[in-house]
Amino acid sequence: MAETADVIIIGGGIHGASLAFHLTRRGLRPLVLERRFVAAGATGRSSGLVRMHYDLEPESALAWSSYQIFRNWSEIVGGECGFTRTGFLQFVAADHAPQLRANVAMHQRLGIPSLVVTADDVRRLAPSFYTDDFDVAAYEPESGYADPTGSAAALMTAARAGGGRLEQEVQVTGVATQGGRVRGVETSRGSFEAPIVVNAAGAWAREVGSFAGLDLPITTWKHDTAFLRRPKDLGLTHPTVIDFINLMYFRPETGGLTLVGLEDGNPLGLSPDAAGEQPESDFVERAVERICRRIPGMDRGSLQSANGGYDGLTPDQRAILGPAGPEGFFLDCGFSGTGFKIAPAVGACMAEWIVDGRPKTVDVSAFTLNRFTEGRRLTGDHAYGEIWR
Numbered sequence: 169m170a171e172t173a174d175v176i177i178i179g180g181g182i183h184g185a186s187l188a189f190h191l192t193r194r195g196l197r198p199l200v201l202e203r204r205f206v207a208a209g210a211t212g213r214s215s216g217l218v219r220m221h222y223d224l225e226p227e228s229a230l231a232w233s234s235y236q237i238f239r240n241w242s243e244i245v246g247g248e249c250g251f252t253r254t255g256f257l258q259f260v261a262a263d264h265a266p267q268l269r270a271n272v273a274m275h276q277r278l279g280i281p282s283l284v285v286t287a288d289d290v291r292r293l294a295p296s297f298y299t300d301d302f303d304v305a306a307y308e309p310e311s312g313y314a315d316p317t318g319s320a321a322a323l324m325t326a327a328r329a330g331g332g333r334l335e336q337e338v339q340v341t342g343v344a345t346q347g348g349r350v351r352g353v354e355t356s357r358g359s360f361e362a363p364i365v366v367n368a369a370g371a372w373a374r375e376v377g378s379f380a381g382l383d384l385p386i387t388t389w390k391h392d393t394a395f396l397r398r399p400k401d402l403g404l405t406h407p408t409v410i411d412f413i414n415l416m417y418f419r420p421e422t423g424g425l426t427l428v429g430l431e432d433g434n435p436l437g438l439s440p441d442a443a444g445e446q447p448e449s450d451f452v453e454r455a456v457e458r459i460c461r462r463i464p465g466m467d468r469g470s471l472q473s474a475n476g477g478y479d480g481l482t483p484d485q486r487a488i489l490g491p492a493g494p495e496g497f498f499l500d501c502g503f504s505g506t507g508f509k510i511a512p513a514v515g516a517c518m519a520e521w522i523v524d525g526r527p528k529t530v531d532v533s534a535f536t537l538n539r540f541t542e543g544r545r546l547t548g549d550h551a552y553g554e555i556w557r
């Protein structure tokens with residue numbers, strides 16, 4: 169006889185774990201099926217930035233709602249998420265300053281601690297930074313970064329303690345339906361039955377969607393990151409930064425390291441299984457050149473390590489959430505390289521969608537799949553343009 173659950177979640181990354189956690193809080197028994205191990209995909213490679221600065225209001229609202237969980241993790245979830253407060257700065261070129269001001273005003277309306285600061289303020293916050301190429305920046309004093317692998321593990325531990333189950337080394341190979349309704353899944357370890365099946369398969373979400381007859385507009389996005397060792401005289405730490413001027417983000421890491429990722433040159437459409445996790449051949453050189461533009465003293469730094477990871481990218485670079493395809497099939501995927509920081513609240517919204525019929529924590533109803541066929545791509549009121557070029 170097939171094993172049964174209330175909800176089957178395909179994928180044990182931060183989103184599968186978050187949804188499992190929230191479902192158990194609603195009294196359901198979810199089963200997470202993971203083909204490798206928890207955080208084996210994008211989550212285990214994530215840079216872990218936790219900031220609220222988006223140009224799309226529901227994403228800022230998701231990040232802000234998630235932040236309440238990151239900051240109170242041990243009481244709400246248990247265990248550790250490794251949140252480290254560094255302060256966060258968003259740099260944009262002068263011609264985007266009006267958008268930055270409008271977006272900060274939107275963040276403030278949501279209650280997010282965010283303010284517009286001058287280049288002089290940034291010099292005081294981060295004396296090692298070059299600050300002559302912008303007039304104003306956005307500053308979030310409470311933001312920083314967290315540990316994605318630890319966060320996923322903690323959510324999964326809490327979900328299991330609350331009646332959820334996790335099966336690792338189980339690959340889902342098909343979605344079973346009957347009369348237009350989901351019945352369960354086929355896997356490398358036999359059949360599992362549930363009336364609800366959720367696609368939380370990250371970079372593999374398109375393939376998993378095809379099991380339910382969907383042709384999801386999700387391609388794979390490869391993203392490399394480098395850990396660089398800072399010269400000691402640059403100080404013990406620095407703020408976390410998204411630097412649109414240099415198409416880059418960076419944050420401090422323990423041990424005197426700085427993690428750098430680039431917004432351009434991230435290859436699309438590679439197979440995460442075939443292409444591997446080596447960085448692109450020119451990545452380190454490009455990353456070093458960019459960070460030295462913003463922190464000139466980094467030309468005396470050295471390389472610690474570099475790696476690549478994969479996420480699913482959608483045409484408007486925003487997630488796809490909610491029901492789609494056969495009745496009982498849900499999408500929780502397409503996080504487009506920015507899905508870690510919003511995962512705690514997305515899991516709450518998805519659990520509400522499944523249990524109550526609509527998301528409540530944040531209104532994410534605009535994130536449904538049909539936006540692409542109905543010409544409703546998500547874009548901010550004061551958009552900066554796409555993050556990834």
Ligand SMILES: Cc1cc2nc3c(=O)[nH]c(=O)nc-3n(C[C@H](O)[C@H](O)[C@H](O)COP(=O)(O)OP(=O)(O)OC[C@H]3O[C@@H](n4cnc5c(N)ncnc54)[C@H](O)[C@@H]3O)c2cc1C
Pocket residue numbers: 178179180181182183184201202203204205206207208209210211212213214215216217218316338339340341368369370371372376391392393429476477478479500501502503504505506507508509510
């Ligand atoms: C290098 C890098 C840096 C990033 N930095 C940030 C950041 O700083 N801040 C931020 O907010 N976001 C960041 N992101 C994005 C963020 O990490 C992802 O959006 C998020 O981790 C996606 O989580 P997920 O659970 O959807 O996917 P994943 O973590 O990829 O999990 C999906 C899981 O599904 C499993 N799976 C796939 N197919 C099957 C199947 N058929 N059967 C069973 N299991 C299956 C996979 O093994 C995988 O473990 C980054 C991403 C990368 C790659």
